[in-house]
Amino acid sequence: MAADVESIRGLVHRLIVARIDFIVVGGMAAVLRGVPIMTADLDIVHSRSPDNVDRLLALLADLDAQLRFDLANRKLRPGRAHLSGSGHVNLMTSLGPLDLLCEVGDGLGYEDLIADSEWMGDDDMRIRVVSLPRLIQLKTAAGRAKDRFVLPMLIAAAEESSGDNEK
Numbered sequence: 001m002a003a004d005v006e007s008i009r010g011l012v013h014r015l016i017v018a019r020i021d022f023i024v025v026g027g028m029a030a031v032l033r034g035v036p037i038m039t040a041d042l043d044i045v046h047s048r049s050p051d052n053v054d055r056l057l058a059l060l061a062d063l064d065a066q067l068r069f070d071l072a073n074r075k076l077r078p079g080r081a082h083l084s085g086s087g088h089v090n091l092m093t094s095l096g097p098l099d100l101l102c103e104v105g106d107g108l109g110y111e112d113l114i115a116d117s118e119w120m121g122d123d124d125m126r127i128r129v130v131s132l133p134r135l136i137q138l139k140t141a142a143g144r145a146k147d148r149f150v151l152p153m154l155i156a157a158a159e160e161s162s163g164d165n166e167k
Contacts, residue, residue: 007096011042011063012127014095018059021047023117023128025104025138030150032129035157037150041090041097045130046083047110048102053083055101063093105141107121132158 003076008028024032060078063113067076068090078100086107089100103109115130116134119126130138136154139147157158 004096006043006064009125010095011093011098012125012154014059014063015044016125018055020056020059021049021052021110023110023113023130025101025113025130025135026099027150029130030132030154030157032162033132033135033157035132035150035153038154041099043099043101045101045104045110045113048084051057053080056083060091060093063095063098065091065093065098068092068097105138108138132161 012024022044024042026041026043027037028042031039046052057078057080065078067078070076072134076124078089078090078091083100083102086103088102091098091100104113113130114128115136116131117128118131119128120129136151136158139151139154
């Protein structure tokens with residue numbers, strides 16, 4: 001299932017307005033970098049600073065965020081421990097699926113990825129997006145079938161991008 005573009009745009013807009021420090025990773029990072037793949041959600045690595053976690057918790061409450069893979073359908077809400085630790089939190093919000101990653105790869109958090117990200121977008125909607133080389137490293141390390149499937153497209157996009165830089 002492909003992500004609804006307007007839902008993703010809405011989520012990104014709300015994250016920006018709430019002043020959340022985050023970096024887009026995963027499939028949406030690939031899409032934003034022009035890689036022709038489909039993704040079903042927005043994956044972000046957020047800063048785990050106390051102030052950022054407070055802002056993120058407030059936003060998630062406003063978006064009626066609930067844990068997505070609760071088979072008992074208890075409508076569980078994320079808490080401070082979910083957003084301050086080292087794991088992943090898969091949520092369904094009123095605007096669609098949002099995956100919060102405290103860390104990716106070998107324990108890489110927001111501060112670790114800043115140097116491997118770039119600002120993208122326009123004045124109205126500027127976001128940090130992980131670089132293609134780092135995304136390739138993360139997908140390779142994850143080793144999941146869906147990651148192995150997109151690796152050739154990511155590598156081709158990186159090669160094309162580096163070729164454009166040489167011209």
